Amino acid sequence: WDTASGKEVRQVxxxxxxxxxxxxxxxxxxxxxxxxxxxxxxxxxxxxxGGAEDIEGGAxxxxxxxxxxxxxxxxxxGASICVGCEGGAVCILHAPFLAV
Numbered sequence: 001w002d003t004a005s006g007k008e009v010r011q012v013x014x015x016x017x018x019x020x021x022x023x024x025x026x027x028x029x030x031x032x033x034x035x036x037x038x039x040x041x042x043x044x045x046x047x048x049x050g051g052a053e054d055i056e057g058g059a060x061x062x063x064x065x066x067x068x069x070x071x072x073x074x075x076x077x078g079a080s081i082c083v084g085c086e087g088g089a090v091c092i093l094h095a096p097f098l099a100v
Contacts, residue, residue, distance in 0.1 A: 026071060040070050
């Protein structure tokens, strides 16, 4: 899938497919937001000036998404978020505020 357009690029057999070095990361940082997964919930926080390390434990997320299974990986490109799940499900989410 092309996460920028949301369109299928091509299908490949499992034997031809390899994850990149960041596969399995449950966090992603953009210029203005920090995305993190906890079980089946994706939380998006506004990024403080000091970066993701400055998000306090009590900070409220600006958005939540619920996945059908536990989340194993998260990637974001513009307003599109790709969420990989434990059972193999892949969710393509759209959050326009991320592209601002």
